[in-house]
Amino acid sequence: MGQPRVGDVYGAVLADALDGKPAKEIVERDDGFVMAFDARYLLAPFKKWDDANERRAMRLVRGRVLDIGCGGGRVCLHLQDRGLEVVGIDSSPGAVALCRLRGVRDARVLAVDVVDASLGLFDTIVMLGQNFGMFGSRARARRLLDRFARVTTSRGRIVAETFDPHALDDPVQRKYCEGNRRRGRMPGQLRVRVRYRDLATPWLDWLQVAPDELGELLDGTGWWLARTLGDGPSYVAIIEKVET
């Protein structure tokens, strides 16, 4: 069977959503499991965010902000409205173009792996919309946390949303987590790609963690889990710098 071509999935899905089309991003996991998500939420104004944890999390954002995986710009636009200085980054050129079009003052095409001090220092790093997933794996998370430490002030804070992979009473999910464990991966280390129409992202690791797993992951990184917002499977982690 034919394969999708690797391309700017988020650029395409956001452009269609902005156009009023019923655009749905499709997440395909390496065990054949698929999920679809309406892309409209990527453009929603703050008042329409239906995830209460996300809305609460916004109160904990302060100072100069880096929004990682800024997508349609919904987080940047809200924080700008509140008078904060925000830099949005996304690896999708289409998403960044659309952010600028919608009024995001500083949006850049940049992968999270290459964030460095040339962007200046930040007080808060935001990874909403499940963007904690970009931490990818234990090793990658540690590399990124080290990088984030170098681009944040001493009161640096990470506001990141994730999903407890053990919270679902679902045999397919359980089997997947167990398979990961057997192979030395984190249980919620999902091998996925995102598809839209004829496009796909490359296959990548998308990390989901329970709060206790996150606590362990942060051990020795110079960051700690200060609190969590939400008690469902999906929650926002407030991660802060260890005082030295």
Next chain:
Amino acid sequence: MGQPRVGDVYGAVLADALDGKPAKEIVERDDGFVMAFDARYLLAPFKKWDDANERRAMRLVRGRVLDIGCGGGRVCLHLQDRGLEVVGIDSSPGAVALCRLRGVRDARVLAVDVVDASLGLFDTIVMLGQNFGMFGSRARARRLLDRFARVTTSRGRIVAETFDPHALDDPVQRKYCEGNRRRGRMPGQLRVRVRYRDLATPWLDWLQVAPDELGELLDGTGWWLARTLGDGPSYVAIIEKVET
């Protein structure tokens, strides 16, 4: 990469939709193109059908009715409410169980290929929700039309919804139709499977035709295209028996 397992996709997606979950069926084409559709419409009461052609088409349904691919039972329930006698068939055991649960009086697990006179005679055959697609290919359509002729009265009518594959100004779509033509397939003969969570249908041919292609397809079958409803890419074909 792992493959989904072949199973009762519609049973699973309908059960979740009935449960209020944001269930989306995902259609994957053999060129890697994917689409997602919200499954709630499969359960929608008549007043909530957002496809005006479907609502208009209901006025042309008369007598004893066979609803092919009855899914969540929305067509059966509407016609029952109107006092018509309806038999719903679907190859999904889960869909049929759910139809019965929702009050469809006569729902059966049956593939369209084996419809025969044991069901009695029908005045109208309904294939809404794009179910014209089940005609599959030129050869299969002719076989099914022959079968339908034998299970319908002399005033037999088919009310079937399809989609004009040439109506989209879209390079991916054009390329797909041209590829089909080169291989002697009908342009809108889509090779697809439907996926939900870890499940998939087998790969199958799903036929879409423009009105002129449909007219040709019916030539010599004993059926003719009496009229069409709708002038968008999606339309309902009213197909009637040629008077003899």
